[in-house]
Amino acid sequence: DIQMTQSSSSFSVSLGDRVTITCKASEDIYNRLAWYQQKPGNVPRLLISGATSLETGGPSRFSGSGSGKDYTLSITSLQTEDVATYYCQQYWSTPYTFGGGTKLEIK
Amino acid sequence: EVQLQQSGPELEKPGASVKISCKASGYSFSGYNMNWVKQNNGKSLEWIGNIDPYYGDATYNQKFRGKATLTVDKSSSTAYMQLKSLTSEDSAVYYCARRSLLRPYFDYWGQGTTLTVSS
Numbered sequence: 001d002i003q004m005t006q007s008s009s010s011f012s013v014s015l016g017d018r019v020t021i022t023c024k025a026s027e028d029i030y031n032r033l034a035w036y037q038q039k040p041g042n043v044p045r046l047l048i049s050g051a052t053s054l055e056t057g058g059p060s061r062f063s064g065s066g067s068g069k070d071y072t073l074s075i076t077s078l079q080t081e082d083v084a085t086y087y088c089q090q091y092w093s094t095p096y097t098f099g100g101g102t103k104l105e106i107k
Numbered sequence: 108e109v110q111l112q113q114s115g116p117e118l119e120k121p122g123a124s125v126k127i128s129c130k131a132s133g134y135s136f137s138g139y140n141m142n143w144v145k146q147n148n149g150k151s152l153e154w155i156g157n158i159d160p161y162y163g164d165a166t167y168n169q170k171f172r173g174k175a176t177l178t179v180d181k182s183s184s185t186a187y188m189q190l191k192s193l194t195s196e197d198s199a200v201y202y203c204a205r206r207s208l209l210r211p212y213f214d215y216w217g218q219g220t221t222l223t224v225s226s
Binding site for chain 1: 150213
């Protein structure tokens, strides 16, 4: 199974900060990487697919990058509504696997 | 509008079985695989498996083989997941989520079904 590691389980950040969340796969996943946002008490929501493609309706302050084993999700200027847990997920091979999540909190 | 409507919360005793449903609307049911994902206590997510509604073929995460059984009823556009021999480890929120060949990630999710296993 491909293991997905998000190095930080939580971040405490200030409004307006630039935030970068990292995700590392245990092997090359050829950009088959999605990011999901889960707000407290809500359902996971697809944010980014193919490592870099922002879903329709996704705020432009979100972006994804990376290749091979290493990927990042960036938020250029953190807003209150971005408080959530972010998960990466590989869909290169089954079983599809998720990272442990990175929770963003406001300082 | 795409919607995946799941059945309500379940409270079951250890050793019992439960069947959770996911009714799809707003798209061609047979055109998308239905996936099931487990979330323990708001923590991370585990893929259980998926089913192709057109052929009825299911693929399972080895970890859940023998625990989960996935089925569909095409006539009602509903997917089902049965969990058997329940233990406290099965207490979690279970989501259905659709996936297609062209969009091979989980683009729409059900609202989740909370399963509590307790004597």
